[in-house]
Amino acid sequence: MAETADRAESTRTGEVRSDILLEVRDLHVHFHTQLGLVRALNGVSFSIPRGKVLGVVGESGCGKTITGLAIMQLVPHPGRIVSGQVLFRETPDSPPVDLLTYDRHGPEMRAIRGNKISMIFQEPMTSLNPCYTIGDQIMEAILLHQTPDRVEARARTIQILRRVGMPNPEHVFSSFPHQLSGGMRQRAMIAMALSCTPDLLIADEPTTALDVTTEAQILDLMRELQAEIGMSIMFVTHNLGVVAQMCDEVVVMYLGKVVERAPVDDIFYAPRHPYTVALLRSIPRLGSGRKEPLEVIQGSIPDPYAVVPGCPFHPRCPRFITDLCDFIAPEETVIDGSPQHTVRCHLYPGSTPPRVTVDGGAAADAPTAVDGRG
Numbered sequence: 280m281a282e283t284a285d286r287a288e289s290t291r292t293g294e295v296r297s298d299i300l301l302e303v304r305d306l307h308v309h310f311h312t313q314l315g316l317v318r319a320l321n322g323v324s325f326s327i328p329r330g331k332v333l334g335v336v337g338e339s340g341c342g343k344t345i346t347g348l349a350i351m352q353l354v355p356h357p358g359r360i361v362s363g364q365v366l367f368r369e370t371p372d373s374p375p376v377d378l379l380t381y382d383r384h385g386p387e388m389r390a391i392r393g394n395k396i397s398m399i400f401q402e403p404m405t406s407l408n409p410c411y412t413i414g415d416q417i418m419e420a421i422l423l424h425q426t427p428d429r430v431e432a433r434a435r436t437i438q439i440l441r442r443v444g445m446p447n448p449e450h451v452f453s454s455f456p457h458q459l460s461g462g463m464r465q466r467a468m469i470a471m472a473l474s475c476t477p478d479l480l481i482a483d484e485p486t487t488a489l490d491v492t493t494e495a496q497i498l499d500l501m502r503e504l505q506a507e508i509g510m511s512i513m514f515v516t517h518n519l520g521v522v523a524q525m526c527d528e529v530v531v532m533y534l535g536k537v538v539e540r541a542p543v544d545d546i547f548y549a550p551r552h553p554y555t556v557a558l559l560r561s562i563p564r565l566g567s568g569r570k571e572p573l574e575v576i577q578g579s580i581p582d583p584y585a586v587v588p589g590c591p592f593h594p595r596c597p598r599f600i601t602d603l604c605d606f607i608a609p610e611e612t613v614i615d616g617s618p619q620h621t622v623r624c625h626l627y628p629g630s631t632p633p634r635v636t637v638d639g640g641a642a643a644d645a646p647t648a649v650d651g652r653g
């Protein structure tokens with residue numbers, strides 16, 4: 280397939296399109312635990328366009344947080360990035376650099392982390408240090424990356440706290456995390472992440488712990504700041520309503536793999552992967568009958584230590600093809616010739632690799648095309 284050949288070529292040469300800020304290629308992260316090996320990321324690939332918001336969705340444990348942490352080289356012990364590339368192209372004119380070639384504790388990575396790429400973590404209370412004031416924690420990044428002048432750093436910190444809508448920023452500057460409400464802590468995390476106007480913000484469930492009013496305010500604020508600074512956002516969430524509101528493109532993950540990637544409208548109006556279809560059917564829709572029960576995705580996510588042969592979704596898939604889906608892993612293929620919409624599913628032409636015979640030749644028996652909608 281031409282697309283696959285192009286991809287292979289660009290992987291070899293390290294080319295990244297100029298409108299792409301960051302491209303993750305074939306990323307594998309493993310956790311070696313006492314109970315066995317967890318393949319948390321099993322060949323994740325996607326790209327984040329410059330100045331756009333990419334949503335990352337999928338059930339708990341599919342690898343959303345670990346993907347964000349791997350980009351920042353912050354995968355916790357006993358996790359390990361086994362292979363892959365994280366290609367960062369700071370400006371359209373600069374060459375891409377593979378962040379994974381940098382030492383995770385080295386000066387290059389420190390210059391990127393919290394400065395060019397920053398992250399709002401899933402748990403604000405565990406990410407803010409309870410022993411330091413909010414002001415000291417935000418100022419730390421400004422002093423490290425922007426100015427050594429403490430007076431100026433303090434003024435910038437108060438300015439960014441005001442910008443994220445924090446009431447009485449001078450008072451909050453000297454407060455400790457436990458003295459703030461959940462919404463204020465979340466705003467403090469956002470202020471910290473935005474303090475150095477990053478090129479990329481990785482927001483991991485930034486509003487899950489908040490009430491709906493505060494959530495709406497924080498989302499408005501992030502959109503506003505995103506347009507103002509022109510940064511890209513990787514927005515990790517379980518909430519498909521938030522995806523519709525915030526995102527330009529969406530990546531759907533399942534068991535450490537990207538199974539579908541498309542512009543946001545295609546995900547909602549023309550989803551192709553059976554898992555994406557099931558996810559969408561499991562959320563309430565306006566206009567559906569009040570007594571209509573919500574559909575649930577049948578079965579449950581396999582044990583993280585299990586190795587599922589073939590398509591990882593096959594034990595739960597309503598469209599499962601016997602002797603194919605349970606044996607052969609589908610490859611990424613494009614939908615209707617558009618490289619913007621890709622899917623990993625045997626229902627679509629180009630997803631089934633040619634079967635290799637004993638003498639090394641290809642036995643052409645890929646399934647015929649079917650309409651996989653709904």
Ligand SMILES: Nc1ncnc2c1ncn2[C@@H]1O[C@H](COP(=O)(O)OP(=O)(O)OP(=O)(O)O)[C@@H](O)[C@H]1O
Pocket residue numbers: 310312317318319337338339340341342343344345346355356357358401583
């Ligand atoms: N410290 C760890 N030790 C062992 N396995 C881990 C560890 N951290 C994560 N994992 C495994 O990595 C996989 C991906 O986890 P991750 O936290 O990225 O999921 P997630 O998609 O962010 O889920 P959630 O929606 O619940 O936040 C899971 O199978 C998880 O069990």
Ligand code: SF4
Pocket residue numbers: 552553554590591592593594596597598599600604609623624625626
């Ligand atoms: S490859 Fe097969 S099992 Fe996997 S999602 Fe497609 S139809 Fe379902």
Ligand SMILES: [Mg+2]
Pocket residue numbers: 343344345401483
């Ligand atoms: Mg997570």
